[in-house]
Every structure is written in C-alpha cells, then in structure tokens.
Amino acid sequence: MKCPGQDTRYWGPESVFETTCPKCGGPIEFFKDESSRKCRKCGEKVLNPKMDFGCAVYCKYASQCLGTDMSPELLAKRSDLLKDRTATEMKKLLGRNFKRIGRMLKVIEYAEKIQKSEGGDPAIVTLAACLSAIGEISAKDGQPVGFSEEDEIAARDVLSRAGAPDEVTRRVLSILVNLQGGKREEDLSNFKCVRDAVKIAETLEALKAGADAPGFSEVETLLTQTGKKLLEQVLSANV
Secondary structure (H helix, E strand, O other): OOOHHHOHHHOOHHHEEEEEOOOOOOEEEEEOOOOEEEOOOOOOEEEOOOOOOHHHHOOOOHHHHHHHHOOHHHHHHHHHHHHHHHHHHHHHHHOOOHHHHHHHHHHHHHHHHHHHHHOOOHHHHHHHHHHHHHHHHOOEOOEOOOOOHHHHHHHHHHHHHHOOOHHHHHHHHHHHHHHOOOOOOOOHHHHHHHHHHHHHHHHHHHHHOOOOOOOHHHHHHOOOHHHHHHHHHHHHHOO
8 A cells, every 4th residue: 555645646736846955056856755866966865855754753664665765863753752662561561560660760761871871772772771671570589580481572572562673673682681691692782781770770779678788899790881880879879
C-alpha cells in the first residue's frame, strides 16, 4: 500500500515546485515526494524544503522511505520516542512494583550522565539501562542469576512493542547478557556506562535500606571515571 501523500493520483499543481540551492542559489525543481535532489549547478545535495517528515518520527518504514536522507534532528526524535515507549512498556511490566520502577529510573539517570561524559550511543545506553530491570527481577537476594532465556524473551517483547529495529534489539540484548555475567563481548563502551550505573543505583538502594556504607575502595571497581565520581558523591553524601 502506498502512502496517500506520495500517490500521484492525489497530486495537484502544487506538487511540482522550484526552489533555490542554499549553496549557490541555482534553481532546483522538486516533485513533492522527493526527499532530496542534487543541484545541477554545484552538486550540493538539498533536502526537499516542503516535504513533511513528521510521520517518519514514528513510522517503522521511514528508513526505507527516506533512505539516508533522515536528518539528525529527525533521528533524535525517533530515538527519544523509542526511549519513551520502552520506558512505558517497562512500567507496565513492573506493574505496581514502585521500588523497582524507582531503581530503574535511577539506573537510567546515572547511565545517561555517564554516557554524556564517556561517550557511547545514547539510545543504546538508555534502552539497556531501562531494560536492566528485567534481569534484576529474576535475581535472588541481590545476586545475579544470569540473563535467562525467559529474561531475553521478555526484553525482546518489550523492545518489539516499543518499535525497536532488529539491530538496536541485538545490541541492547548484548549489554544485558554481559550485565548478568554473559560473554557477548561487544558494545563495551556502552556496556561500561550501563554497568556502572547499575552498580551506583545498587549502592544507593542499599544505603537507603540501612546497610553500612561500603569503603571508598568500592569506587575502583567501576569501569568509567565519570561513574567513579558519581559513586564518590553518593558515598560522601551517606558517610
């Protein structure tokens, strides 16, 4: 089925128009369904100024429709929407377990802070931080029991409902398996951000529950400098 906005049966006189190249000022003729054209005068690739890319924020076929012409702004909006949908699905999964939801939100907060300083893929880091709560659900007495097959199915289901692409799902699952002692050695920069965030959130939760503050040597077990600084702040505030 063709998108009605791109079906020529519904086109009118305004469906073909002319604009100017922002680089050289030369004329460029656009059909309304063209996402971009090259200027014949200077070769500059110009996006269609009248094309509405709004549907591409949520449409799972946007990359097929627009190819490589998706702007950074549009990609950012798609990423934000995916993160919001994933968080919503996780809240549904956790139900009224507000303690787990609160911890999940803390892991996301720390992971995003670490990622901003340490680098990595912000979308992958946030999604993995959010979904790390699935592995925690199956843990006993705070000890990891491994990211089970059931956990992986649950994570895939959450990401599927949120509309995550297959490659995003694969990378996020890789991090989740590593968090629970698995051996999928990839996306290490993203893994370090999430792993440190989980450790900091665990420490904060234990302190709030009345546990003795661990020694500052615990800081050295973290994998990123930003994570170490954040953990030092948590420990200093609870000494």
